[in-house]
Amino acid sequence: MEKKISKAVVRRLPKYHRYLTNLKESGVKKISSKELSDMIGFTASQIRQDFNNFGGFGQQGYGYNVEELLEEVKGILGLGQEYSVVILGAGNLGSALAKFNDFERYQFNIKALFDIDEAIVNKKINGITVHHTSELDEFLIRNEIDIAFICTGNSVAQELAEKAVSLGVRGIWNFAMVDLHLPSSVIMENVHLIDNLFTMSYFLKSK
Amino acid sequence: MEKKISKAVVRRLPKYHRYLTNLKESGVKKISSKELSDMIGFTASQIRQDFNNFGGFGQQGYGYNVEELLEEVKGILGLGQEYSVVILGAGNLGSALAKFNDFERYQFNIKALFDIDEAIVNKKINGITVHHTSELDEFLIRNEIDIAFICTGNSVAQELAEKAVSLGVRGIWNFAMVDLHLPSSVIMENVHLIDNLFTMSYFLKSK
DNA sequence: TAGATTGTTAATCGATTAACAATC
DNA sequence: TAGATTGTTAATCGATTAACAATC
Secondary structure (H helix, E strand, C coil): CCCCCCHHHHHHHHHHHHHHHHHHHCCCCEECHHHHHHHHCCCHHHHHHHHHCCCCCCECCCEEEHHHHHHHHHHHHCCCCCEEEEEECCCHHHHHHHHCHHHHHCCEEEEEEEECCCCCCCCEECCEEEEEHHHHHHHHHHCCCCEEEECCCHHHHHHHHHHHHHCCCCEEEECCCCCCCCCCCCEEEECCHHHHHHHHHHHHHHC | CCCCCCHHHHHHHHHHHHHHHHHHHCCCCEECHHHHHHHHCCCHHHHHHHHHCCCCCCECCCEEEHHHHHHHHHHHHCCCCCEEEEEECCCHHHHHHHHCHHHHHCCEEEEEEEECCCCCCCCEECCEEEEEHHHHHHHHHHCCCCEEEECCCHHHHHHHHHHHHHCCCCEEEECCCCCCCCCCCCEEEECCHHHHHHHHHHHHHHC
16 A cells, blocks of 8 residues: 655655745745745646645645644654664764764764774764774664764775674665665665765866 | 756766776776676666767677776766865865865865854865955955855855855855755755755655 | 677656646 | 635656667
8 A cells, every 4th residue: 555655756855844944934834836836946746746645735725834744744754753873984074974963953863983093082072972993883782773874984884884784773874985785674875975076077067 | 969968867977987997996907888787786778878878988799998988987077177176164064075185186176265263264174274254255256266165054055155156166066954046057066964864764764 | 700798779667747627 | 606726647758778780
């Protein structure tokens, strides 16, 4: 009975979340697919199609109740529950992510960082302890961790991701510039910054 | 005559670049679309289609010459030319990006950072000076800058991106959690980290 | 020449857009 | 009731995959 939701739809959901949050904060009570379309840049038709994958949240002749729709989107996205996170690699990127307070705000709670650099092990970053990577196993056994952010060098990313997954981590957010090979049950998102920059370079050149 | 290349194709190019670079470094001389497919995960058919958008780089019965193909991909991506970059916002993310030596390696040369925090203005990050944002205009007039990385808070992202564009910047790499409205001639890539994390949250929940 | 693999056309699949009946 | 706007089906568009002739 479960309807298959396409990845394209899922990738638009966070954007709906963002715009609806802003609308709610601005005190807007109702919105039509047409108005949302003008703001967000998707067609009104697509917006209605997207929401109707999950249920009929609107009302003919009226539109959508902003607050109600936002709650639905939050539920669909799985927000409003807490996630435990470890950051593997406390270099430039890992420590920058640790300092990002937006994650905590949405209840992605960063429990620990791991690194092999003795100079930072046992230090705290934004109040979160950096552990030595050799302690990762024990930490993952003792603590139920949902997500690992992979901020290590390319050479160890695969190995550490595998270890994390084997010890209960269900989601991998990969910032390393390699593609990870993990069981298909693992949820993985990649942020390949260099790939993104190269895409820009392509378009810059062709102008 | 110019064939329209779809964005889907362009987004795969950096991945080809990455795998071909690795193959070349491993001393591999030739590769077939089938072998590349096994590695990279796209179908062989798609790989051949992708390359044939830009020319016939292969040879029937043989495959593709790795080094030659890599050079073609580099050219297509507009690598091998230099780009000048400024980073707007020298907080956690801006300074992490300034410390990333991969950008310089691919000739994206970071010329300056800008911030309003007096505590870091005139300091250097990885050898690159942090200027006060009030000096941005003059800097952009005196220096030809191709790309601006937007690492500011959401509230000033639009304003600073507009200023950059009006003073000659052609590409905007946006890390702020807002959608920027810029002339369509501007090349823009967005890295909405929170959006990406929410997508993960969706899939984690539905398991 | 025989075998392999490309380049390219045609078929399929999936996602987006358009249209409109249902209904608030 | 009339007007507005959704929910949903059908049409279109675009991207991926399959097939195979060309050719090295």
